[in-house]
Amino acid sequence: MRTIIYFLIGIIFGIRMFKSEAASWFRIYEMFQFKAFHTYGIIGSALVVGVVIVQLIKKFQIKSFYGESIIFHPKARSTPRYLFGGIIFGLGWALAGACPGPMFTLVGARYPSILVVIVFAILGTFIYGLLRKVLPH
Incomplete structure (x- = not known):
């Protein structure tokens, strides 16, 4: 029963993300240009x-x-770690036009090109998992 509730909450959240334009590439582009x-x-x-x-x-x-x-x-509080992580995250967000939350919303909204971003996000997470022990803390 909880799984169904989580599923319904996810659907409602995805609809709200799309309707609020939080998953809009144009809105994200405006944000990074400090235009809106x-x-x-x-x-x-x-x-x-x-x-x-x-x-x-x-x-x-x-x-x-x-x-x-x-x-x-x-x-x-490891400033360099979060600084570099934030820079990489921001660059990916700016290049893809979507952060992890809206990526799945865009799949549901039938934007198939976002699947490329999802594949590489998963690949990046996998590579991080492999290198985690040798990266600075």
């Missing part, structure tokens, strides 16, 4: 909602769907 606030507004709204929800989970000790405690582990 649209995509920054979507990202900023998601950030605010995420911060509020995390604080509510911590304050009220909300449990997961499985009844388990939700624990937030602090991340190590």
Whole structure:
């Protein structure tokens, strides 16, 4: 039953992503050229909602769907690692016109060229998994 609920939530999320133009290459292009606030507004709204929800989970000790405690582990502050990762992510986002979330939305919206991006995103993740132990922490 939970799988069906997750599936339905995913469908609703995908529709909202497409209707809000969060998956629009044109909107992403505008964002990277600093010509429009649209995509920054979507990202900023998601950030605010995420911060509020995390604080509510911590304050009220909300449990997961499985009844388990939700624990937030602090991340190590490794600036060069996140800096280079962010640059690579941003370049991929700018070149592909989509970040990982909207990639799957675009498949559902029948943009077959995004499949090339998905294949290489999966390949990049696989290569990272192979090299992870030798990369700087």
